[in-house]
Amino acid sequence: xxxxxxxxxxxxxxxxxxxxxxxxxxxxxxxxxxxxxxxxxxxxxxxxxxxxxxxxxxxxxxxxxxxxxxxxxxxxxxxxxxxxxxxxxxxxxxxxxxxxxxxxxxxxxxxxxxxxxxxxxxxxxxxxxxxxxxxxxxxxxxxxxxxxxxxxxxxxxxxxxxxxxxxxxxxxxxxxxxxxxxxxxxxxxxxxxxxxxxxxxxxxxxxxxxxxxxxxxxxxxxxxxxxxxxxxxxxxxxxxxxxxxxxxxxxxxxxxxxxxxxxxxxxxxxxxxxxxxxxxxxxxxxxxxxxxxxxxxxxxxxxxxxxxxxxxxxxxxxxxxxxxxxxxxxxxxxxxxxxxxxxxxxx
Amino acid sequence: xxxxxxxxxxxxxxxxxxxxxxxxxxxxxxxxxxxxxxxxxxxxxxxxxxxxxxxxxxxxxxxxxxxxxxxxxxxxxxxxxxxxxxxxxxxxxxxxxxxxxxxxxxxxxxxxxxxxxxxxxxxxxxxxxxxxxxxxxxxxxxxxxxxxxxxxxxxxxxxxxxxxxxxxxxxxxxxxxxxxxxxxxxxxxxxxxxxxxxxxxxxxxxxxxxxxxxxxxxxxxxxxxxxxxxxxxxxxxxxxxxxxxxxxxxxxxxxxxxxxxxxxxxxxxx
Numbered sequence: 001x002x003x004x005x006x007x008x009x010x011x012x013x014x015x016x017x018x019x020x021x022x023x024x025x026x027x028x029x030x031x032x033x034x035x036x037x038x039x040x041x042x043x044x045x046x047x048x049x050x051x052x053x054x055x056x057x058x059x060x061x062x063x064x065x066x067x068x069x070x071x072x073x074x075x076x077x078x079x080x081x082x083x084x085x086x087x088x089x090x091x092x093x094x095x096x097x098x099x100x101x102x103x104x105x106x107x108x109x110x111x112x113x114x115x116x117x118x119x120x121x122x123x124x125x126x127x128x129x130x131x132x133x134x135x136x137x138x139x140x141x142x143x144x145x146x147x148x149x150x151x152x153x154x155x156x157x158x159x160x161x162x163x164x165x166x167x168x169x170x171x172x173x174x175x176x177x178x179x180x181x182x183x184x185x186x187x188x189x190x191x192x193x194x195x196x197x198x199x200x201x202x203x204x205x206x207x208x209x210x211x212x213x214x215x216x217x218x219x220x221x222x223x224x225x226x227x228x229x230x231x232x233x234x235x236x237x238x239x240x241x242x243x244x245x246x247x248x249x250x251x252x253x254x255x256x257x258x259x260x261x262x263x264x265x266x267x268x269x270x271x272x273x274x275x276x277x278x279x280x281x282x283x284x285x286x287x288x289x290x291x292x293x294x295x296x297x298x299x300x301x302x303x304x305x306x307x308x309x310x311x312x313x314x315x316x317x318x319x320x321x322x323x324x325x326x327x328x329x330x331x332x333x334x335x336x337x338x339x340x341x342x343x344x345x346x347x
Numbered sequence: 348x349x350x351x352x353x354x355x356x357x358x359x360x361x362x363x364x365x366x367x368x369x370x371x372x373x374x375x376x377x378x379x380x381x382x383x384x385x386x387x388x389x390x391x392x393x394x395x396x397x398x399x400x401x402x403x404x405x406x407x408x409x410x411x412x413x414x415x416x417x418x419x420x421x422x423x424x425x426x427x428x429x430x431x432x433x434x435x436x437x438x439x440x441x442x443x444x445x446x447x448x449x450x451x452x453x454x455x456x457x458x459x460x461x462x463x464x465x466x467x468x469x470x471x472x473x474x475x476x477x478x479x480x481x482x483x484x485x486x487x488x489x490x491x492x493x494x495x496x497x498x499x500x501x502x503x504x505x506x507x508x509x510x511x512x513x514x515x516x517x518x519x520x521x522x523x524x525x526x527x528x529x530x531x532x533x534x535x536x537x538x539x540x541x542x543x544x545x546x547x548x549x550x551x552x553x554x555x556x557x558x559x560x561x562x563x564x565x566x567x568x569x570x571x572x573x574x575x576x577x578x579x580x581x582x583x584x585x586x587x588x589x590x591x592x593x594x595x596x597x598x599x600x601x602x603x604x605x606x607x608x609x610x611x612x613x614x615x616x617x
Binding site for chain 2: 014044285286290
């Protein structure tokens with residue numbers, strides 16, 4: 001049994017607490033949030049665990065195996081380090097920290113330690129995106145030559161307040177909060193780009209970007225563009241689509257399905273058009289708190305983390321994998337600021 | 348158990364979303380389709396922008412409206428900017444004076460619980476606030492939003508289900524419906540908690556799509572319950588013919604299904 005303490009009881013903290021409560025090998029044994037009034041609220045939801053207003057106090061008093069850090073991004077660095085100092089497995093909501101340098105410090109601190117880490121890039125567990133990665137790696141469309149990613153959400157249709165719209169607290173706008181999911185997938189599918197350039201635009205926000213156009217160039221000639229906006233009406237659920245063009249066809253993946261157009265037979269698929277719906281992709285038994293928002297993937301992510309804590313297996317969205325996405329994230333902001341193409345070190 | 352007789356089709360209001368209410372022809376066509384296909388009930392997740400369309404469709408067809416409350420997706424979105432209380436107040440301000448007064452009176456004894464941020468009380472007041480807008484549609488059933496259902500299920504929060512059932516039956520005289528995506532867990536839990544009288548709405552289709560925790564668990568739970576069940580996602584997001592899905596749910600003893608668009612009668616005969 002993996003004993004978990006959850007820090008931060010906002011939307012994501014409560015979601016993880018609920019999911020972990022359904023995983024047989026996990027037990028949420030303590031909760032912490034700086035807002036004292038939340039103690040009574042969570043008790044009334046059915047949560048009977050001890051409640052603390054300080055993560056440090058929770059860690060001092062409880063015997064834990066893992067910490068889930070679900071607080072606003074600017075607090076991640078200190079809280080993750082606190083968990084690591086107590087030798088706990090750590091899961092942190094994405095992004096790992098507000099700056100790449102901090103994320104690098106945290107990820108490097110893990111090297112050589114037998115602790116499991118995870119960052120909330122849960123798209124890695126969405127059926128269609130996971131399977132699309134497998135198909136691309138198996139050469140379904142031949143060698144990828146170009147891609148176009150689109151990230152759309154209805155989140156900012158007027159000036160907004162709150163920490164997510166303050167870059168010193170959140171790390172950035174639409175790119176940090178939403179596009180980072182696609183950057184994680186691209187890193188998983190294609191490795192690190194050699195060069196990154198980006199235009200960031202403000203539509204309603206005054207401190208963070210609302211829209212972005214990102215160009216990525218990889219070794220072996222692969223190039224791609226990502227268009228991203230959280231000011232799109234009619235998209236109450238975050239939508240990510242990625243279309244990849246290869247030597248032998250085109251693969252387009254979205255939340256519900258994968259569409260493939262093949263110019264020649266590949267992996268037992270004849271030439272022509274193919275549609276793979278998410279219901280055609282096998283999955284483990286899961287609990288799903290919100291299928292429209294990818295609830296199954298949240299469950300699989302937490303299940304994988306808990307299983308790794310038990311048996312030491314690798315997980316898809318470890319700190320190491322997350323750091324690769326956050327390196328690109330950093331390059332995007334530097335490119336926009338310097339109005340130049342950024343070449344990635346160690347790409 | 349195999350159900351006898353036809354399956355009742357209930358329309359999901361999303362199917363009307365594309366209707367151009369400014370074009371009388373378009374609206375009339377949708378209403379005519381509802382009438383000719385024999386659809387008598389409409390499920391609608393409350394959204395202020397769609398309200399005029401729903402009212403118009405009800406006026407023209409006499410269809411009964413089953414509101415899905417509270418709209419948790421919209422509420423959670425609003426809390427990001429306005430906070431928990433601000434988002435609730437926004438909904439309160441949409442009510443007529445009479446509805447505000449009624450809500451205040453009926454919840455006067457809950458003031459302390461609200462101040463203490465008692466979750467169930469807050470969630471049900473939020474539900475009642477949105478219900479204040481849809482009561483003129485004279486609903487006979489109220490469906491609890493699946494996010495709330497499944498969140499409470501995960502946390503073993505049986506009090507929410509008891510309070511919701513009580514609110515529906517004793518305060519508003521309507522039938523409680525619970526929408527879930529984890530019916531394989533909810534049905535045994537309701538039985539364990541001794542909660543009766545609610546209809547459960549959940550995905551059922553031959554592919555097992557959105558049937559959690561697994562198709563086998565959902566089928567076993569459906570076969571072993573006396574609770575009335577209504578199917579959703581019968582055509583597995585359009586990947587199988589509706590008739591195939593309807594035939595499947597009948598093998599589980601289900602007699603009603605929520606569909607996303609009015610279907611001509613011949614297409615829904617299994």
